[in-house]
Amino acid sequence: MPVVAIVGAGVIGMSWARLFAEAGWEVRVSDPRPDLAELVAEQLAGLPATAVADPAAAADGADFVQESGPERIELKHELFAALAANTGEDVVLASSSSSLLPSVIAEGNAAAGRIVIGHPFNPPQLMPLVEVVPGTETAPETVDRAVEVYRALGKLPIKLRKEVPGFVGNRLQKVFNDQAMYLVQQGVIAPEDLDELVKASLGLRWATIGPFESMHLGGGPDGMRHLVGHVGSQMTFEIGHPDREHLEDVFEDVERVYGTGAENYREHVEQRDRATRAILGALDSAGARK
Ligand SMILES: NC(=O)c1ccc[n+]([C@@H]2O[C@H](COP(=O)([O-])OP(=O)(O)OC[C@H]3O[C@@H](n4cnc5c(N)ncnc54)[C@H](O)[C@@H]3O)[C@@H](O)[C@H]2O)c1
Structure with a gap:
């Protein structure tokens, strides 16, 4: 062994x-x-x-x-x-x-x-x-x-072909999570609504096809080239960054929604793991996983 x-x-x-x-x-x-x-x-x-x-x-x-x-x-x-x-x-x-x-x-x-x-x-x-x-x-x-x-x-x-700070997964996650905190701080959306929004759109999409395949399909038969030149041409706004010195309100909001403490943590982890297993099983059944 x-x-x-x-x-x-x-x-x-x-x-x-x-x-x-x-x-x-x-x-x-x-x-x-x-x-x-x-x-x-x-x-x-x-x-x-x-x-x-x-x-x-x-x-x-x-x-x-x-x-x-x-x-x-x-x-x-x-x-x-x-x-x-x-x-x-x-x-x-x-x-x-x-x-x-x-x-x-x-x-x-x-x-x-x-x-x-x-x-x-x-x-x-x-x-x-x-x-x-x-x-x-x-x-x-x-x-x-x-x-x-x-x-x-x-x-x-x-x-990875070479090292880079945060590697790839966490670099992508950083961009995404920073923007999520920024939008909550700016009063655009509540944390629980942002979570539901992601689960019902990007989360589900990215479990089946990655960002590049998604961009390629989003452009129709002409692919990513068309998407970037067409819809992408209007995505030129500044996205902003969260104010990291003043995240207390965000923390309080998230704690209000999801709770705190060891027992609460255990319950949430169990629910997350159950749902993750179900999704992996479904992807396996669809032959959609390497
Ligand atoms: N938590 C995450 O989401 C996550 C995801 C991927 C990778 N990581 C990485 O995994 C590593 C561990 O993270 P974690 O979240 O499990 O942290 P953690 O705080 O839960 O666990 C760290 C453990 O290391 C122990 N420790 C302290 N000194 C030690 C020593 N000298 N020798 C051996 N163990 C010692 C601590 O007692 C503790 O049990 C980190 O490098 C982290 O970056 C974390």
């Missing part, structure tokens, strides 16, 4: 842990949190998973490492130094980081060739995408091996 070390047992790490364990990997979960053993026993009950607090010990003898610790560069440097020193020459050291460049994570690391970003969307257990982002020193074999492992887990790994 192959062994994976999951370093960081937060939202993302625990979801990776379940995914790997259900795919037949022996999982070692590492985290300094004092309740680690209870967390693993409770959330990964019946699966081949153990709690190993020390990351170096968790990585020792592992075939693959998926780091999902806090998004702080000094901590990632420290962790990757320990992971590099305690793994074999052919072991991929993947980071789930949402924004840190792989070249920066690998700075000064003797195993820079083995370091790569394997960025999931939350929750990794359900969301198909993993962005595989090489740094300037990442070896091509590292990228190939990471792609192979993620594919075997049932994920859709997409390789």
Whole structure:
């Protein structure tokens, strides 16, 4: 049975842990949190998973490492130094980081060739995408091996040609979320209405065809060329940016609509996961998923 070390047992790490364990990997979960053993026993009950607090010990003898610790560069440097020193020459050291460049994570690391970003969307257990982002020193074999492992887990790994801050998914998300906050701040729409608007239009569309295919179809038989020259020619207005210093009203609005607290969070996550599974199942039935 192959062994994976999951370093960081937060939202993302625990979801990776379940995914790997259900795919037949022996999982070692590492985290300094004092309740680690209870967390693993409770959330990964019946699966081949153990709690190993020390990351170096968790990585020792592992075939693959998926780091999902806090998004702080000094901590990632420290962790990757320990992971590099305690793994074999052919072991991929993947980071789930949402924004840190792989070249920066690998700075000064003797195993820079083995370091790569394997960025999931939350929750990794359900969301198909993993962005595989090489740094300037990442070896091509590292990228190939990471792609192979993620594919075997049932994920859709997409390789970026080069690193860029925020990678692709989060750059797109940033533009979109900034505009959503701006529109609420400007009093154009309420957060709950914006959410419904997106679910009933762009969300559904983008689950079936991406932005480029959508633009191409939107232009009719003449395709994207026609759309951009025709409807697109009027889309020249400035879109504005949210005032990040004054988001309190937006936070309060969102909390009023969706609530707060652990129990409320659990209920919302369950509903989200149920709906995500249903959509993935429907796309599978329609043969609309790679
Ligand atoms: N939350 C998301 O939506 C999301 C999505 C994709 C990627 N990511 C990335 O995944 C990583 C983890 O994010 P998260 O949301 O799970 O964070 P989180 O705060 O839920 O979990 C981080 C975990 O790391 C642990 N930790 C602290 N110090 C550590 C150390 N020295 N060694 C090992 N573990 C340590 C913490 O105890 C905590 O359990 C980040 O790099 C983040 O950018 C997050």
